[in-house]
Amino acid sequence: MIKISKGRAALLAAAALATGAIASSLSAHGNVTPQAVDTSALPDLAGGNDTWVTVNPYRGNQKALEIGQSAYGQNCARCHGLDAISGGIAPDLRYLETGDSGDEWFIQRFQHGSARDGKVYMPPMGEVLGQKAGWAIRTWIESKHTDE
Numbered sequence: 001m002i003k004i005s006k007g008r009a010a011l012l013a014a015a016a017l018a019t020g021a022i023a024s025s026l027s028a029h030g031n032v033t034p035q036a037v038d039t040s041a042l043p044d045l046a047g048g049n050d051t052w053v054t055v056n057p058y059r060g061n062q063k064a065l066e067i068g069q070s071a072y073g074q075n076c077a078r079c080h081g082l083d084a085i086s087g088g089i090a091p092d093l094r095y096l097e098t099g100d101s102g103d104e105w106f107i108q109r110f111q112h113g114s115a116r117d118g119k120v121y122m123p124p125m126g127e128v129l130g131q132k133a134g135w136a137i138r139t140w141i142e143s144k145h146t147d148e
């Protein structure tokens with residue numbers, strides 16, 4: 001039998017809870033595994049996936065807008081809502097700040113996700129999808145921005 005310390009057991013319970021919450025929201029919202037995004041039509045970034053930039057290199061790029069829209073639908077909509085309109089599970093990304101400071105916050109979250117107190121609120125996307133896909137999604141999300 002595997003011995004589990006009290007602290008470890010509490011952690012596992014918390015993780016199970018978090019996974020359960022995400023799993024139930026996912027089963028209602030479709031795909032679980034991140035879907036690879038074809039970004040070959042976009043200009044390569046100098047640092048590849050090793051050096052992440054903090055300002056959107058594709059802002060205003062029409063191709064990035066199209067790729068971003070579809071990549072969002074496949075990887076983000078299940079939590080952040082169809083067409084970027086949140087149903088309440090996760091923040092409504094239409095309200096994200098525009099411009100450079102919004103870019104920096106966006107790509108931080110995209111790359112690393114969000115976790116607190118042993119619970120994963122949003123899984124990290126950087127390794128799986130890569131920064132080209134991240135910036136394409138940002139380009140599309142920024143086009144959906146609203147202040148209302």
Ligand code: HEC
Pocket residue numbers: 022072075076077078079080089090091092093096105106107109110114115121122123125137
């Ligand atoms: C499993 C559900 C889930 C998926 C899938 C997901 N997110 Fe999130 N996301 C969240 C949650 C929950 C938060 C709030 C995190 C917190 O409270 O710390 C969040 C926060 C964010 C934030 C910060 C929002 C703010 O107002 O501060 C950004 C940006 C973001 N997500 C982008 C994305 C993008 C882009 C994708 C797709 C590539 C994505 N997320 C996929 C659940 C998800």
